[in-house]
Amino acid sequence: MSSAALKEPPLPRQELESAVVRFAGDSGDGMQLTGSQFTQSAALAGNDLATFPDFPAEIRAPLGTTFGVSAFQINFGSGEIKTSGDALDMLVAMNPAALKVELNGLRAGGIVVVDQGSFTDRNLRKAGFDANPLNDGSLDKYRVIEIDISRLTMEAVAEFGLSKKDGLRCKNIWTLGLVYWMYERDRQPTVDWLKSKFAKRPDIADSNIAALNAGHAFAETAELPEGVTGFHVRPAEITPGLYRTVTGGHALAWGLVAGAKLAGLPLFLGSYPITPASPLLHILAGLKEYGVTTFQAEDEIAAVCSAIGASYAGSLGVTSSSGPGIALKGEAIGLAVGTELPLIVVNSQRAGPSTGLPTKTEQSDLFQAVYGRNADSPVVVLASRSPSDCFDVAIEAVRLATKYMTPVILLTDGYIANAAEPWRIPDFSAREEFPVRFRTDPEGFQPFARDEETLARVWAIPGTPGLEHRIGGIERDYDTGHISYDAANHQRMTDVRRAKIDGIAKDIPLQEVDQGRAEAALVVVGWGSTYGPINRAVSHLIGEGYDVAHVHLRHIWPLPDNLGELLKGFDRVLIPEMNTGQLSVVLRSQYLVDAEGLNKVSGQPFKISEIEQAIRDRLGG
């Protein structure tokens, strides 16, 4: 199948609305770098896009094994994108293991680029192939670009005198050159990047640049198999402005820092490493110049307790973990509920139960967030829907935590944390501040005196003369805050704690319909990272004339005031969730709407097509 193309005038480029490309190779093959360069080129070409890096679960698996495969997926196009794509249009497989693991993601007729040179007997065996898939017909339903990339790369870099090992490390860039040609991308930014990255090793920079150009030239000179042309993906219609790509991890960290700034507070993060929550700790640990203190505690309990202590002392206390770690924080969150201190608890959800699939995504901690504590201990629960959305949700979390003196649980997930999308950088100076006012006046001070409107208690911090007082987990007198075992007082305090949280419903936006008619035949209600696939599915089907709408919740608790009415307007309610039906329970119990779940618990995000199919099944057609 290797090429013997004639030097005819190049075939015209095929117009594409969008394309999904996945770079896959061994952990050491530099796939994440390749992916980010390609992302940058797509952004520069004006495409909308979304990316998802997919690391192996093992730290560093033996070379060439299937469990050592590292991949990076990008979906880019001229329309709205919002997911990293259902099925691959192109798979780049740098070795047999990558082909083995990733092939079933490729759509029939899709293109697979393989490095023939890596398909040695040894590598085939390591990948678990009995026969060479390049020869046994198993790739027949795809279009295969089979190139000895290893050899061609070595040839391209020969003149720079690198060792064989170093030379082969340019394979990924050679391949990037090839893919650049296929999608008509500009090489210059990558050239610039290579120069700056390897400023101290010009030989490596030059080799890589040579490889990039060689790969590009290889494609340009039409040495491609029959039926494979280059593509043209037009720019998307994008609101003008300054853009960047952002992962959920970064947007979340920045949002917390920004929120603390708007509240006028120093930020304190108490955390304990856990996949996939650690990035928040890592990123914030690097932001000390913004008044951020990070504390890697001995465990999740100490982490949340230190954050509550920091809030007590006048910082914005934040703690972060994933499901199993959040489970350990429940008792302490109860104390923050009882003592009415601000606290933000970030949960980067992962597949469970127990250790589960730490590197896979799931949305199964909604129950835990809303109901997962002993006693009546209502808290605010928010969910971010996409990487960039984390920024706004984090600010909202800070606003509510400080204004209402309450814990706020912010749900994100492993998919959002690592995925990236383009983000129009917001004008931060235009954001409304919500400065915290600590109590300082001793006159008539009572530590549990409440604001009449918000029902929030005052925040009086140690160091303030004349306000010395004691708080704790035993029930507090409604007026004085002293320990009280009184029955009526306990009822009153329970009621006011609940009323405070319920009352937040008045302070959050009414629920809007994201797409579709307010009284459509079917509404798809989502929360969190299902946003992308639901949005795309509903958009497509509205395009096809379906009477379907999309409602996506940011405020999970309390729910927006109008949500019940809104949902009653639709004939049917469908709730896709990456769990066995948790939001369904909340909405059914609140509004007695006969919401139906569409549940996927495979550690994988929904595909657009899965949601489309579910809608079609229900609306016919």
Place this chain on the structure above:
Amino acid sequence: MSSAALKEPPLPRQELESAVVRFAGDSGDGMQLTGSQFTQSAALAGNDLATFPDFPAEIRAPLGTTFGVSAFQINFGSGEIKTSGDALDMLVAMNPAALKVELNGLRAGGIVVVDQGSFTDRNLRKAGFDANPLNDGSLDKYRVIEIDISRLTMEAVAEFGLSKKDGLRCKNIWTLGLVYWMYERDRQPTVDWLKSKFAKRPDIADSNIAALNAGHAFAETAELPEGVTGFHVRPAEITPGLYRTVTGGHALAWGLVAGAKLAGLPLFLGSYPITPASPLLHILAGLKEYGVTTFQAEDEIAAVCSAIGASYAGSLGVTSSSGPGIALKGEAIGLAVGTELPLIVVNSQRAGPSTGLPTKTEQSDLFQAVYGRNADSPVVVLASRSPSDCFDVAIEAVRLATKYMTPVILLTDGYIANAAEPWRIPDFSAREEFPVRFRTDPEGFQPFARDEETLARVWAIPGTPGLEHRIGGIERDYDTGHISYDAANHQRMTDVRRAKIDGIAKDIPLQEVDQGRAEAALVVVGWGSTYGPINRAVSHLIGEGYDVAHVHLRHIWPLPDNLGELLKGFDRVLIPEMNTGQLSVVLRSQYLVDAEGLNKVSGQPFKISEIEQAIRDRLGG
């Protein structure tokens, strides 16, 4: 107000259907002993009864303070009883502090017995009285029996030469003698008990017996104030058999031991002390001869982990705590869900959130039990409704945990743990055994092979030759049990874990209607310790002709198969709960029934009258 009664023929005794008596005094006054003796006498008289001991929150408060008051309440009668009573018919107050704390529990016209001798200025001040309530008219709406019990006791015991301190310690027994007369109780069993208890100190035994007789004689010789007569409470119609009184703590411990016996397993309890859960640890620690191992762990996490370890090794692992401690166990329970090991988690609920009111009761951990873990991690949830019911529920917990290889959460509460009721001792030999069969055959062994019907996996314990295998918290392959990161497998395992628990609905009794018509105008649905007051309220109102019914859940998760249908048959559903509405959420979400909550979160059990009122409000009249 002291008596100057004429020696007329004694007034005829007043017939009572039931009476609520509360003995209250200083922690050192022996009120718990007095109460249990009185309980025994009521049992012997053939009354139905229920008791509730009410200890102070402090360990040992200073003498005479209100927070040092210890009380014991008993409700007994000729009809069904089931609660310790809404309002007191008689209050025995051994000192001013007891009067201060307990008086508002006494119904208007009720009798209060006070020890005049203890109403010294000093004691009045300690109790926080500005004026002596015996003189200032504040007891006018009650019938007061004001006696210098201290003096009379000293007189009665004078001949035995006790120290003043020891002599005064007989006050409670003197008072008991008086109350025995009032309710026509037999003194002999108490005499016998005193003799055996103080076998080594005959002077003390004799003094107490003399005091008992003296108190009795005092009342008999009619030195009682006007309008106060003795009472007659007829025996109740009680199923014949051998009876005892039992607290929830004991019934639970015995039920677990009995369940383990039926399963053929040794019992292992890993626990950490916490109010009000500690009694289970204490009682089981004294039952080593039944093959019980108890382990006081360093914390609740170690407690549950040790129990899971014990189950893994072939014991029945049990752990117990109260809300805040259960919160700490969530992560480990998830592991038991994932590894599918039997585990019983007993939660003796108390008032929260956080430390809350440790000695007060609440039912607010239902959310935590049903939903309070990360990820989709369904478990079985059972609730006991009364002290003696703990025995059966515990056996049911063992049956389900071992048959389905699953954690079972057993909800009880502080009220049930300490309250006592008469119990017809069951014929244990008639119970059906449910012996566990460990896997021993290596042939074709797979650790996650499932029983087709129950979906339970096999239980293969270390020590068995040929079955060596590894299990853990990472998702397991459906067939081999090996670690599996496969997406479809995770879906399948999630589904089967859920189906296994859901399937238990087929193996539990259909929900019955406790009282009333199956299609009544209103059904009161309860769970746990609200059983008593709901039962009495509904019974009374049915007696009055109301069309009301009572349904009480033992199986909270999964719910009985017929429950949805059953509930739809009623016009209205009312759910009294000692929380802000947790079962309501579960039932509303499951069946979309418009259940209404009746919520009380004051740390106090419902009164019968509160539930009656709520029913009347809804049904009119």
Place this chain on the structure above:
Amino acid sequence: MNVVKNPEALSPKDYATDQEVRWCPGCGDYAILKAMQKTMAEMRAPPEKTVFVSGIGCSSRFPYYMATYGFHTIHGRAPAFATGIKLANPDLDVWVITGDGDGLSIGGNHLYHALRRNVDLQIILFNNEIYGLTKGQYSPTSRRGTKSPSTPAGSIDNPVGVGSFALGCGAGFVARSIDTTMKHLAEVFRRARGHHGTSFVEIYQNCIVYNDDVFDSFTNRKAAADMQLLLEHGKPLIYGKDRNRGIRMKLGSVGLEAVTIGENGVGEDDLVVHDERNRDLALLLASMQTPDMPVALGVLYCQPGPTYEVLAREQMDEAVAARPGANIEGLLRQGYTWTVQN
């Protein structure tokens, strides 16, 4: 609430709240409270800058009775809260009050890590060798064989040596005292507060209800002089009614032994001289067991070192200095950006 009029003339009363103290009559906690209020007054500790943080237990009710800031948290976690407080505001004087159950059973891990990190806290552990608040179960410091509600046949685990544990965790300051020795206690509190870093103080506290007189063998008046070794830095290890007992290094083996001055040729010069900075000595002193050896009281070990919250602030200051003018706008624009034109 507690507006202090004249900070120059504070009295113990100024550190007492209006809350009724609710320990059992005769509980050792009263004496400790009194010693603390007195020492606070003597040290003129500013109430508004002082925070008492506790877990759960009888002992952990302590903060309610101190007219400073106070946080009665959850069982075992006080050191973690205190760490957050101190990191958020290093100017505060933060005390942790804990018990043998709170600090050494459920809270052992947090105690250990606080000691290791050397956050500038004073951790005061009331050791009564029992769980008081939950009505008398045995604790990690209870002696083997302790009969309690949860161990009716006697406990079977070995008690932890509290001082040894603290030193093993890396504590930089370890001291011991007794509830009823007001003067000694006051001095130990003063030293603890003066030490930069985590100061760990174990107080033998009598629980009159569930474990009465458990320390009697060395706290009762008669035994005290013979069973207490009161440590003084730079002074030889001498004790005893007649001041003729001493501690020396064992000969021909490794360890300490008790000797009588004037017997078998032992003179004062043979005795070990107390050196608070010598961790090895502290390890041996902490391990001494009655009845063969006396109980070492006072400051066993005091080794100042950089404290966690100071190092954390330094890193923050360095970051600020390295990136002056850092602001959110800049943060959001870090890395690769591009502009989409109209």
Place this chain on the structure above:
Amino acid sequence: MNVVKNPEALSPKDYATDQEVRWCPGCGDYAILKAMQKTMAEMRAPPEKTVFVSGIGCSSRFPYYMATYGFHTIHGRAPAFATGIKLANPDLDVWVITGDGDGLSIGGNHLYHALRRNVDLQIILFNNEIYGLTKGQYSPTSRRGTKSPSTPAGSIDNPVGVGSFALGCGAGFVARSIDTTMKHLAEVFRRARGHHGTSFVEIYQNCIVYNDDVFDSFTNRKAAADMQLLLEHGKPLIYGKDRNRGIRMKLGSVGLEAVTIGENGVGEDDLVVHDERNRDLALLLASMQTPDMPVALGVLYCQPGPTYEVLAREQMDEAVAARPGANIEGLLRQGYTWTVQN
């Protein structure tokens, strides 16, 4: 699954599962696994009576590769699971595998209490001074200044001394070895298994990816002889390429010091003789710090004592003996009962 045909002739392979080992190439864990499989075979440990229990971490994957019973539990809690297992069935040979994060960060409390209780377990801690599995954050054993993803400016807390910590917790058996020293490791495993009570073994394990060569100063071939003190009970503390270095008690102070035999009048007789039973010596040995002192390897301390699970069984046996024929019917009828007649 793994039916062992001839228990008399077990080979290391009989202890290996069919699961692909998934540590990074070059990870020190491989060598430890190999040493364990070999030692198990040599000890003829019955696979069906052997249980490996672990927490979470790279090291905690260990049980998957041992063809015995295995339980990969949750982070930090393995000692608690193991305690339950051993109490439920004292016949089992229970090993705990943990890491410096698993055992000394989140799991510190459980480790401490297991050691104190003296449950008959072998606890093997793989110390690589880093969190491997979560990609390289610093751990409680990381040296001050460690740059890691969570401490980009360097860590600021003091590392815990693992041996000191274990002794402080009351461990009755403390040993140390190195991942790559197969023979030494095997001997330590054997000793640990032989000891009745909780045996604690720290293994210096190289994480080639996140903390490569962190123990190089005493593990590299050149340094080994001069920086490793291989302990032998009853033998003087001698080490060094030329076997002329030794450890003696400091003169005029309390502590150990390294000396050269033949210099300054130092002879072999001046050296401390290793005594595994001497806890004080063990404390000093555990605290020795490079570069001034060598690293003590082998069995630092071994003091057999009654084990928890045996004492627990004894109490149960006594209870059974005291109340023969105890049965549920009798239990329910204990105390006061009465009969209601027809």
